[in-house]
Amino acid sequence: MDLTYLLDRISEPLLLAAGGLVVGVLFGAFAQQSRFxxxxxxxxxxxxxxxxxxxxxxxxxxxxxxxxQVLMILGEVQASEARQLASPQSLSGALFGGVMFGTGMVLARGCASRLLVLSATGNLRALLSGLVFAVVAQASLRGVLAPVREGLAGLWTTGDIGGNDLTAHLGLTPAITISFAALWLVAGLVFAWRARVRIWQLLAAAGAGLAIPFAWWFTSAMARQAFDPVQVEGVTFTGPSADTLMLVLSPPGNVLDFDIGLVPGVFLGSFLAALLTKELALQGFEGGRSMARYLTGATLMGFGGMLAGGCAVGAGITGASIFAVTAWITLTAIWLSAAVTDRLLTRNGKSRAAAADEASQPA
Structure with a gap:
C-alpha cells in the first residue's frame, strides 16, 4: 500500500504516532476481549x-x-532492517532478562501488555504495577540501573555466534518457517477444541496476534516512503512504556514516533472494548503483602524486559515472528522461570496454610 497520499498531508512524525495509535487500539481491544x-x-x-x-x-x-512471514515473502516487510536483526543483540541479556521477566510476571500476575490492558478496565493494581514497570524500565535504559544492564548484556552477544537470524543459522526456507508456525496454530486449535473455547475469543486472539505483522508492515512502508529514517519495528512495550512516561514527565516538544502512539492506543482500545462489553470495574490491592508482591514483580519485569530487549510481546512474539535467536531464548526463559516461580509460590503457600492450621489446633 502506498502511503504517499497520507505523507503529503500529514507530517511524518504525526503519521508514525497515528499508526502506532491504530495498532495499539487494535491490539488492546482484541487482547482485552480474548483475555490474552x-x-x-x-x-x-x-x-x-x-x-x-x-x-x-x-x-x-x-x-x-x-x-x-507471509508479509516477508511478499516483500512487504524488511526484517533485515529491524533492530533485532540489523544490530548485535545480547544473548546473556535475553537469558537473564527472560528469567527475571518470567518471575516478575508471575508475581505481578500479568506481563507488561496484560498490565496495560487491565489498567484500562479499572484495575488499580495493574495501573500502579505498570507505572513501576515503566519507571524501572527507564532507569534501566538511561538511569541509575543502566550500568548494571549494560554489564550483564555485554557478557555474550550475537556477534559471538555470527548474527541473530535463526533462519540463517539453521538454513530455514520460507516454506519451513510457515510450516513451523502452522504447527503452533494447529496446537492452539486442538487445545481450544478440548477446552471448548468460544469462537469470538479465538477470533479476538488471532486479531491480537495480527496486530504484530500490521505493525511490521506499517513501519516498513514508512521506512521505504518517508524522507527521514524510520525504524522498522513491531509491537513491544518495555521501551515504549519508558518513552511514554518521559513524554508525560518531560517538557513538551519531544519527537513523535510509532512507540509514542502505541501505549496510549492499547489503553484506549482496551478501555473501549471493556466499556462496550460492560466489563469496567475498579479493583484494588487486598493488603500490604499483595501490594509488595505486585511491585516486586513489576520491578523485575522493568529491568528484565529492558535487559532482554523487550517484554513477553516485544522480545518474545514480535522478535520470534522474524525468527530472532534472542527472542526464542527470551521466550523459553520466560516460560521456564514462570513455571518454577509458580511452583515455589504454591509450595510456600501450602506450607503457610499448614502452619496456620497447626497453630489453630488446641494444645
Missing part, C-alpha cells in the same frame, strides 16, 4: 491443566508468526 495473557498460558501449561488461556496465546502467537 502469557502468564496465565504458561501456568496452565506447567500445571498440566490447559483451559482457555493457553489456546488463546497459541493462536495469537501463530497468527503473528504466519502473518509476519
Amino acid at each position: 495473557c502469557l502468564r496465565a498460558a504458561s501456568l496452565e501449561f506447567s500445571r498440566g491443566a490447559p483451559k482457555d488461556r493457553l489456546p488463546v496465546w497459541l493462536l495469537a502467537f501463530s497468527a503473528a508468526l504466519i502473518g509476519t
Whole structure:
C-alpha cells in the first residue's frame, strides 16, 4: 500500500504516532476481549491443566508468526532492517532478562501488555504495577540501573555466534518457517477444541496476534516512503512504556514516533472494548503483602524486559515472528522461570496454610 497520499498531508512524525495509535487500539481491544495473557498460558501449561488461556496465546502467537512471514515473502516487510536483526543483540541479556521477566510476571500476575490492558478496565493494581514497570524500565535504559544492564548484556552477544537470524543459522526456507508456525496454530486449535473455547475469543486472539505483522508492515512502508529514517519495528512495550512516561514527565516538544502512539492506543482500545462489553470495574490491592508482591514483580519485569530487549510481546512474539535467536531464548526463559516461580509460590503457600492450621489446633 502506498502511503504517499497520507505523507503529503500529514507530517511524518504525526503519521508514525497515528499508526502506532491504530495498532495499539487494535491490539488492546482484541487482547482485552480474548483475555490474552502469557502468564496465565504458561501456568496452565506447567500445571498440566490447559483451559482457555493457553489456546488463546497459541493462536495469537501463530497468527503473528504466519502473518509476519507471509508479509516477508511478499516483500512487504524488511526484517533485515529491524533492530533485532540489523544490530548485535545480547544473548546473556535475553537469558537473564527472560528469567527475571518470567518471575516478575508471575508475581505481578500479568506481563507488561496484560498490565496495560487491565489498567484500562479499572484495575488499580495493574495501573500502579505498570507505572513501576515503566519507571524501572527507564532507569534501566538511561538511569541509575543502566550500568548494571549494560554489564550483564555485554557478557555474550550475537556477534559471538555470527548474527541473530535463526533462519540463517539453521538454513530455514520460507516454506519451513510457515510450516513451523502452522504447527503452533494447529496446537492452539486442538487445545481450544478440548477446552471448548468460544469462537469470538479465538477470533479476538488471532486479531491480537495480527496486530504484530500490521505493525511490521506499517513501519516498513514508512521506512521505504518517508524522507527521514524510520525504524522498522513491531509491537513491544518495555521501551515504549519508558518513552511514554518521559513524554508525560518531560517538557513538551519531544519527537513523535510509532512507540509514542502505541501505549496510549492499547489503553484506549482496551478501555473501549471493556466499556462496550460492560466489563469496567475498579479493583484494588487486598493488603500490604499483595501490594509488595505486585511491585516486586513489576520491578523485575522493568529491568528484565529492558535487559532482554523487550517484554513477553516485544522480545518474545514480535522478535520470534522474524525468527530472532534472542527472542526464542527470551521466550523459553520466560516460560521456564514462570513455571518454577509458580511452583515455589504454591509450595510456600501450602506450607503457610499448614502452619496456620497447626497453630489453630488446641494444645
